[in-house]
Amino acid sequence: MSKTNEGLMARRQAAVAQGVGQIHPIFTQRAENATVWDVEGREYIDFAGGIAVLNTGHLHPKVKAAVQAQLNDFSHTCFMVLGYENYIEVCEKLNHLVPGDFAKKTALFTSGSEAVENAVKVARAYTKRAGVIAFTSGYHGRTIAALALTGKVAPYSKGMGLMSANVFRAEFPCELHGVSEDAAMASIERIFKNDAEPSDIAAIILEPVQGEGGFYAASPSFMQRLRQLCDTHGIMLIADEVQTGAGRTGTFFAMEQMGVAPDITTFAKSIAGGFPLSGITGRAEVMDAIGPGGLGGTYGGSPLACAAALAVIEVFEQEQLLERANSLGGRIKASITAMQSKYSQIAEVRGLGAMIAIELMENGQPAPQYCPKVLAEARERGLILLSCGTYGNVLRVLVPLTAPDAQVDAGLAIMDEVFGVVFKG
Numbered sequence: 122m123s124k125t126n127e128g129l130m131a132r133r134q135a136a137v138a139q140g141v142g143q144i145h146p147i148f149t150q151r152a153e154n155a156t157v158w159d160v161e162g163r164e165y166i167d168f169a170g171g172i173a174v175l176n177t178g179h180l181h182p183k184v185k186a187a188v189q190a191q192l193n194d195f196s197h198t199c200f201m202v203l204g205y206e207n208y209i210e211v212c213e214k215l216n217h218l219v220p221g222d223f224a225k226k227t228a229l230f231t232s233g234s235e236a237v238e239n240a241v242k243v244a245r246a247y248t249k250r251a252g253v254i255a256f257t258s259g260y261h262g263r264t265i266a267a268l269a270l271t272g273k274v275a276p277y278s279k280g281m282g283l284m285s286a287n288v289f290r291a292e293f294p295c296e297l298h299g300v301s302e303d304a305a306m307a308s309i310e311r312i313f314k315n316d317a318e319p320s321d322i323a324a325i326i327l328e329p330v331q332g333e334g335g336f337y338a339a340s341p342s343f344m345q346r347l348r349q350l351c352d353t354h355g356i357m358l359i360a361d362e363v364q365t366g367a368g369r370t371g372t373f374f375a376m377e378q379m380g381v382a383p384d385i386t387t388f389a390k391s392i393a394g395g396f397p398l399s400g401i402t403g404r405a406e407v408m409d410a411i412g413p414g415g416l417g418g419t420y421g422g423s424p425l426a427c428a429a430a431l432a433v434i435e436v437f438e439q440e441q442l443l444e445r446a447n448s449l450g451g452r453i454k455a456s457i458t459a460m461q462s463k464y465s466q467i468a469e470v471r472g473l474g475a476m477i478a479i480e481l482m483e484n485g486q487p488a489p490q491y492c493p494k495v496l497a498e499a500r501e502r503g504l505i506l507l508s509c510g511t512y513g514n515v516l517r518v519l520v521p522l523t524a525p526d527a528q529v530d531a532g533l534a535i536m537d538e539v540f541g542v543v544f545k546g
């Protein structure tokens with residue numbers, strides 16, 4: 122065994138001992154746009170995008186330059202202690218980008234889970250109610266309150282005991298798995314009948330397209346029914362756009378395609394092109410329900426991450442990445458749909474913009490057994506893929522929107538080859 126390989130084995134063993142839970146046994150050396158090189162010198166096409174974080178690719182030159190420029194001045198003051206302008210500029214941009222024709226305010230944090238928790242805090246403070254309705258297969262993070270909102274998406278809440286008593290679970294509409302929109306609405310009415318009065322409910326939270334749950338999109342009509350229900354009962358509608366936001370679905374926020382605006386929107390992941398930044402944008406009067414100092418955190422809205430976010434937003438405009446999300450998504454969907462005639466296990470190819478899922482079924486049942494094999498065979502051939510889904514049977518494509526067509530096609534060709542090996546082998 123070479124010295125490098127010995128070192129690599131040792132690092133992998135150390136990771137296992139730490140219980141890190143790496144999906145791919147790879148150690149990264151360098152990454153650029155949609156390409157990653159590992160410490161062994163192997164090259165990979167990145168179809169995972171750091172779990173939906175790299176819509177503008179790894180180290181976009183403009184993002185890198187913006188962060189380097191910020192580093193020349195200062196890296197941290199804590200916004201609550203000493204302010205800085207790029208925090209305010211990011212807030213102003215988000216107030217403009219988040220859908221809703223009303224006055225808005227934004228607060229910045231570091232992770233998606235933090236954004237979710239703060240969205241719930243704001244909704245509770247404004248409504249003076251405690252209850253929250255969340256959905257089956259919804260994913261909202263791993264901190265304890267965010268986890269309570271997360272549905273049974275394995276393995277996040279296993280062994281964690283009872284979650285919050287103030288969370289009520291409604292059905293998410295999904296025709297493929299037999300839940301109609303009417304059934305989903307009826308499940309909320311059941312909560313009102315059996316568990317909590319509408320006047321106990323502060324918020325309904327959902328992802329416009331469920332991410333970890335399997336890339337199931339809510340329809341505009343479902344979202345409109347939820348909006349109406351919220352308006353009737355004074356409930357806040359929270360759109361968790363941590364995964365769908367920052368252009369992945371072909372509009373900057375997926376809610377732009379739903380015909381109604383949420384009261385509060387969460388964002389994170391791709392907003393800062395790989396730097397840790399999250400936040401919430403909401404109706405100004407709702408955000409004002411929590412007084413000065415109530416929303417924040419030591420690293421919230423780091424100046425380095427804010428510099429990155431401003432660059433990301435500019436890159437979206439300059440490189441027309443919303444149009445690119447739609448054309449790229451169409452290209453990927455068409456290519457994988459064409460593979461359906463060869464592989465009966467591909468039950469459905471779906472997606473909004475460039476958030477594409479491939480649902481694997483066999484004999485009418487979810488077929489999660491294929492996912493680890495597909496991931497491993499793809500990795501061997503230089504393609505990084507991820508799976509997800511309540512049943513663990515969904516392959517997801519989150520390639521950077523900046524990836525050139527030729528590289529996307531090369532990744533799709535690897536997928537085709539891998540499907541041949543795994544489904545026919």
Ligand code: PLP
Binds near residue numbers: 172231262389
């Ligand atoms: N909300 C959604 C919709 C997510 O997809 C995620 C992460 O995957 C989160 C919240 C949690 O974000 P984080 O892992 O940054 O805490």
